[in-house]
Amino acid sequence: MSADRAPLRRALERGEEEGGPIEFKTRLTRDTHLADGRMESLAAQLRHRVLSGDGEATYVVGVDDDGAIAGISPDAFSESMDVLSLLADEADAHIEDVETWGIDGGDGEGLVGVATLREGAMLDREDDEHVVVGTAGHVDHGKSTLVGTLVTGERDDGEGGTRSFLDVQPHEVERGLSADLSYAVYGFDDDGPVRMDNPHRKSDRARVVQEAERLVSFVDTVGHEPWLRTTIRGLVGQKLDYGLLAVAADDGPTKTTREHLGILLATELPTMVAITKTDAVSDERVEDVEDEVEAMLREVGETPLPVERHGIDAAIEEIGTVVPILRTSAVAGDGLDDLDTLFEALPKRESDADAPFRMYVDRSYNVTGVGAVASGTINAGSVEAGDELLLGPMADGSFRDVEVRSIEMHYHRVDQASAGRIVGIALKGVEESEIERGMALLPRDADPEPVREFEAEVVVLNHPTKIGDGYEPVVHLETVSEAAIFSPEGGRLLPGDNGNTTVRFKFRPYLVEEGQRFVFREGRSKGVGTVRSIDT
Ligand code: GDP
Ligand code: MG
Numbered sequence: 364m365s366a367d368r369a370p371l372r373r374a375l376e377r378g379e380e381e382g383g384p385i386e387f388k389t390r391l392t393r394d395t396h397l398a399d400g401r402m403e404s405l406a407a408q409l410r411h412r413v414l415s416g417d418g419e420a421t422y423v424v425g426v427d428d429d430g431a432i433a434g435i436s437p438d439a440f441s442e443s444m445d446v447l448s449l450l451a452d453e454a455d456a457h458i459e460d461v462e463t464w465g466i467d468g469g470d471g472e473g474l475v476g477v478a479t480l481r482e483g484a485m486l487d488r489e490d491d492e493h494v495v496v497g498t499a500g501h502v503d504h505g506k507s508t509l510v511g512t513l514v515t516g517e518r519d520d521g522e523g524g525t526r527s528f529l530d531v532q533p534h535e536v537e538r539g540l541s542a543d544l545s546y547a548v549y550g551f552d553d554d555g556p557v558r559m560d561n562p563h564r565k566s567d568r569a570r571v572v573q574e575a576e577r578l579v580s581f582v583d584t585v586g587h588e589p590w591l592r593t594t595i596r597g598l599v600g601q602k603l604d605y606g607l608l609a610v611a612a613d614d615g616p617t618k619t620t621r622e623h624l625g626i627l628l629a630t631e632l633p634t635m636v637a638i639t640k641t642d643a644v645s646d647e648r649v650e651d652v653e654d655e656v657e658a659m660l661r662e663v664g665e666t667p668l669p670v671e672r673h674g675i676d677a678a679i680e681e682i683g684t685v686v687p688i689l690r691t692s693a694v695a696g697d698g699l700d701d702l703d704t705l706f707e708a709l710p711k712r713e714s715d716a717d718a719p720f721r722m723y724v725d726r727s728y729n730v731t732g733v734g735a736v737a738s739g740t741i742n743a744g745s746v747e748a749g750d751e752l753l754l755g756p757m758a759d760g761s762f763r764d765v766e767v768r769s770i771e772m773h774y775h776r777v778d779q780a781s782a783g784r785i786v787g788i789a790l791k792g793v794e795e796s797e798i799e800r801g802m803a804l805l806p807r808d809a810d811p812e813p814v815r816e817f818e819a820e821v822v823v824l825n826h827p828t829k830i831g832d833g834y835e836p837v838v839h840l841e842t843v844s845e846a847a848i849f850s851p852e853g854g855r856l857l858p859g860d861n862g863n864t865t866v867r868f869k870f871r872p873y874l875v876e877e878g879q880r881f882v883f884r885e886g887r888s889k890g891v892g893t894v895r896s897i898d899t
Contacts, residue, residue: 368464370462370477371423371462371464371475371477374421374423374477375423375426375430375432378430379428379430382411382415383412383415383416384412384413384415384416384417384419384420384421385412385416385420385421385422385423386408386409386412386420386421386422386423387422387423387426387427387428387429387430388422388423388424388426388443389424389425389426389427389428389433389435390424390425390435390439390440390442390443391424391442391443391446391447391450392439392442392443392446393442393445393446393733396446396450397446397449402449402450402453403453405450406450406453406454407454409422409450409451409453409454409456409480410454410455410456412480413454413456413480413481413482414482418481418482418483419459419479419480419481419482420456420479420480421477421478421479421480422447422477422478422480423475423476423477424440424443424444424447424475424476424477424478425440425466425473425474425475425476426475432466432475433473433475434466434473434474434475435473435474435475436473436474437474438729438730440463440474440476441730442730442733443476444458444461444476444478445730445733445771445776447478447480448776449776451480452776455482455483456480456481456482456483457480457481457483458478458479458480459479459480459481459569460478460479460568460569461476461477461478461479462476462477463475463476464476479569492576492577492578492711493577493578493579493580493711494577494578494579494580494604494605494706494709494710494711495579495580495581495582495603495604495605495783496579496580496581496582496603496604496605496606496607496706497581497582497603497605497606497607497627497632498510498581498582498606498607498608498609499606499607499608499609499623499624499626499627500608500609500610500619500620500623501609501610501611501614501617501619501620501623502619503611504609504610504611504614504620504639504640505609505611505637505639505640505693506607506609506639508639508693509607509609509637509639509691509693509702510547510581511547511693512693512699513547513549513558513581513699513702513703513706514547514548514549514558514559514581515558515559515560515561516556516558518693518694518695518696519693519694520694521642521643521694547559547580547581548568548571548572548578548579548580548581549571549575549578549579550571550572550574550575550576550577550578550579551575551576551577551579551703551706551707552574552575552576552577553576555703555707556703556707557571557574557575558571559571577707579706581607582603603630603632604632604633604709604711605632605633605634605635605682605709606627606630606632606633606634606635607634607635607636607637608620608623608624608627608634608635608636608637609636609637609639610636610637610638610639610652610656611638611639611640612638612639612640612641612643612644612648612649612652612690613640613643613644613648615651615652615655616652616655616656616659618825620659621659621824621825622824622825622889624659624660624663625663625822625824625889625891626882626891628663628665629822629880629882629891629892629893630880631880633682633683634682634686635678635682635686635687635688635689635705636656636660636667636686636687636688636689637689637691637698637702638652638653638656638688638689638690638691639691639692639693640692640693640694641690641691641692641695641697641698642692642694642695642697643692643694649690653669653671653688653690656688657669657688660686665685665686666684666685666686667685667686667688668681668685668686668687668688669687669688670687670688670689670690670698670701671688671690675687675701675704675705678701678705679704679705679708679709682705682709687705689701689702689705717744718743718744718782719743719744719805719806719809720741720743720744720745720746720750720752720804720805720806721741721742721743721744721803721804721805722737722739722740722741722742722746722786722788722803722804723739723740723742723801723802723803723841723842723843723874724737724738724739724754724798724799724800724801724802724803724804724842725738725739725740725800725842726738726739726800727795727798727799727800728787728795729795730789733768733769733789734768734789734790734791734795735789735790735793735794735795735797735798736771736787736788736789736790736795737754737787737788737790737798737802737804738785738786738787738788739785739786739842740783740784740785740786741780741781741782741783741784741786742782742841743782744781744782744806745779745780745781745782746767746770746779746780746781746786746788746804747767747770747778747779748767748768748769748770748778748779749766749767750766750767750806751764751765751766751767751807752764752765752766752767752790752804752805752806752807753765753804753805753806753807753809753811754790754793754798754802754803754804755802755803755811755813755874756802756811756813756871756872756873756874757797757802758870758871760813760815760871760872761813762805762811762813763792763793763797764792764807765790765791765792765793765804766790766791766792767788767789767790767791768789768790768791769788769789770786770787770788770789771786771787771788771789772784772785772786772787788804800842800843800844801841801842801843801844801845801873802873802874803841803873803874805874811874812874812897813872813873813874814868814872814873814874814875814897815867815868815871815872816865816866816867816868816899817865817866817875817894817895817896817897817899818863818864818865818866818894818895818896818897818899819863819864819865819866819881819892819893819894819895820861820862820863820892820893820895821856821861821862821863821864821883821890821891821892821893822859822860822861822862822890822891822892823856823857823858823859823860823862823888823889823890824858824889824890824891825858825887825888825889825890826858826888826889826890827858827887827888828858829855829856829857829858830849830851830855830856830857830888831851831854831855832849832850832851832854832855833848833849833850834848834849834851834856834885835847835848835849835869835885836849836883836884836885836888836890837883837884837885838866838868838881838882838883839881839882839883839884840873840875840879840880840881840882840894841879843873845868845869845870845871845873846868846869846870847866847867847868847869847883848866848867848869849864849865849866849883850864850865850867851863851864851865852864856890863895864892865899866892875894875897876894876897877894877895877896877897878893878894879893879894880892880893880894881893881894
């Protein structure tokens with residue numbers, strides 16, 4: 364839900380006018396608006412609106428013809444956007460952006476939204492021009508501020524001025540996509556960085572996406588203890604290219620810092636550390652904290668590379684085998700040029716676009732007229748409308764035959780999507796209530812094995828004593844979050860040590876493969892692991 368109502372107010376004030384670029388709709392439905400005859404005339408109307416706006420039209424949905432706000436349910440809004448994207452397709456235009464607002468009062472479910480339509484087909488960027496960075500670190504260590512400063516070029520005031528740009532829920536909330544993560548994006552073209560004036564403004568984001576040749580987006584995970592689950596999902600459930608760990612120069616590394624570092628490394632992310640807030644402490648303190656960070660990295664078997672000593676080019680070249688450490692200040696501006704240089708140069712990690720299709724389901728929802736939709740990030744391969752797939756395992760271990768009705772990416776209907784994309788896949792052959800988080804979608808000929816128990820190698824990051832037989836943490840693997848029982852080899856696992864254990868899901872099987880990484884957690888104890896064998 365967007366906090367800034369200005370775009371809505373502007374559209375409402377300007378109003379619908381003959382020959383103008385603004386159109387009001389209460390809602391659009393498949394049954395009524397895609398019917399023969401009706402669809403053609405609506406597409407013609409849309410084309411007309413786009414042309415009168417010099418290639419850009421605004422559709423306000425959830426209002427009466429006279430502009431009075433009605434508000435429609437999230438499902439009705441989703442369907443309206445589905446229909447609008449089909450109309451746009453027909454009119455050689457695309458939905459560039461959608462903003463929604465909740466209507467106060469009523470049954471609390473009402474939405475009104477503004478869709479911006481643009482002439483021509485949608486821009487589909489090659490994956491290798493878009494790098495995704497996951498941020499981590501102790502709460503208040505300056506993650507949001509650093510990212511806010513990078514994407515806007517605005518210095519922070521030291522009182523959270525820049526961060527406030529980012530700490531809002533993205534509008535995907537209503538669609539059930541990436542609800543817990545805030546996104547920020549900036550880019551680069553031949554002349555250097557392309558930044559946003561105001562990350563709140565969706566049109567600004569669209570401009571950056573349009574102008575930049577290379578995009579860098581940030582998944583700002585939340586470091587606060589109650590949110591650890593979100594953090595884990597942010598790190599493990601998304602296809603990230605790099606990790607950025609913030610360590611405040613005043614506090615230095617904390618327990619949370621160490622845990623987050625462990626998780627970043629467990630997901631095999633090439634990682635960098637930003638020492639933040641260097642303006643707030645003495646030079647000696649910065650040196651000391653850098654020493655502490657170096658020690659912390661060595662403890663977990665990593666090689667630190669302080670950019671202060673070795674330069675940013677060495678960091679670009681060697682990240683992945685070393686962990687670069689940068690000294691930064693969002694207030695004084697230290698280190699920001701180096702970060703720009705780094706993000707402009709870092710290559711996209713190899714994606715598994717040629718592998719067989721696989722997607723772990725993150726959420727499911729129902730769209731009127733479409734039916735069950737499973738959303739998530741495509742782990743590997745690609746998927747097309749019409750593909751015949753397997754969904755499962757179900758609680759009894761079976762896999763269900765399903766068919767891809769349609770694919771949606773951020774309000775755009777697409778014919779095909781590949782690894783790394785966040786998509787909603789509408790499925791034939793299954794009810795929404797049967798789809799659960801943690802299930803996987805696979806090719807029909809995959810012959811998958813449901814796994815109830817597997818052997819793993821684990822590291823206990825934080826536990827007061829030894830972990831014994833019968834230890835019962837929640838295991839987070841891909842989008843699976845499920846209680847499991849550990850039976851360690853030799854009867855125990857010690858904090859800080861590598862060990863082997865059998866892991867048995869308490870309630871039902873999942874799709875698990877050798878080599879997959881996972882995180883486990885029980886109360887305040889946490890650890891990371893790798894699946895070694897599924898033949899137990
Ligand atoms: P997060 O919880 O890690 O996302 O931390 P925030 O970005 O919200 O920052 C927490 C507080 O630290 C805010 O009040 C910021 O203004 C402040 N802060 C962040 N970066 C800097 C910095 O470089 N220098 C100073 N002096 N303060 C900063
Ligand atoms: Mg934050």
